[in-house]
Amino acid sequence: MQLDRAWPWISTVARLGLAAVFLVAGGLKVGDLAESGRAVNAYQIFDYDTSKVIGAVQPFLEIALGLLLLIGLAVRLSAAISALLLVVFIAGIISAWSRGLQIDCGCFSKGGAVANGDTQYGLDVARDAGFLLLAGVLLVKPRTRFSMDGLLMGER
């Protein structure tokens, strides 16, 4: 079947795409952990001390997840964890949106306050939903080309 042969390739693209997303997102935040903590705090979900810890740990987790996806180790599990993270991010954005907070989501940037009308929650949610779709593809079809999984399973 044509599609059966195509899936590993589609999944490979999804895997590398998702890896890039997490590597970029984590890489942009890891240089200024205090800033990352402030971005978490801007959501006003956790108190400031908790936000600081989340803000410091999150970039490292994102980079680790990105690297795991890049080499393709336990792709289904990595994808599941990615999906979980993305669901949490989307929930956070929707929560900030519904409370009328004027913040940048801080997904790939500094986060924090923005002027009235400069928020783009809809766009942020749509983008994260797109990433969630990539994770979904990998959850259903975790077999990919050029992966550690494939190497260890003895696939050619």
Add this chain to the structure above:
Amino acid sequence: MSKGQRDRTAAKRIVEQQKAADRRRTVTIWTSVAVVAVLVVAGVIGWVAFSSQEKKNTSALTTPSVAVDEGTAFAFGTGKVTVDLYEDFMCPICNEFENASATVIDGLISQNKATVRYHPVAILDRFSNGTEYSTRAAGAAAAAAQGGKFREFHKILYANQPEENSSGLDNAKIIELGKSVGLGDDFATAVNNKTYDSWATKVTETFSSRNYNGTPTVVVNGKQVQSANGGVPGPDDLTKAVEAAAG
């Protein structure tokens, strides 16, 4: 092919399939363990980075003796209404706010209509090519306050504001500006030794823990002031807010 041969071939295939299934199971288990381990290690690295940063900030903390509001601001004027200004020296919009509202703020202070408290926060360190200009400038402002020249220094620092994504003003230039408003050797020493840089971090943390996110943030008697469309307030917005708070 005899029946015996066919049976042997079939049996061999079943054994091979089982072997492959076993291998898949083993690989899945161990790769999953590896993934969890990698994520745990990443989390620990994050935690260590976080706590070493915290430790650095608390151990080096020197609070200027002239600071008020839990040691995080410098107050001017004696009016009943409290005006809190949270500003970053790297922030262009803060500069615009200062230029637009300087006369109003000066009036509030000189006519004793308000106590104006300046909180020099540092949220824009990433815009100075790694030289952390926001922190250095805020630390220098604390040294200037200690030397009794905060407002003068504040003004001249905004007048010489560097572009975002430049390296900011270097310490020599900061000291030169300080001397031009009458600050002396104590100021220069504090700037060179980064005496108040950890204090700038503390001011920033206090700002964040109060759930303020952007600069400038203008607060009158505990209530954030914004323009009609939710942006940075202008001089009229500030005047109105102070009058309303005065009752």
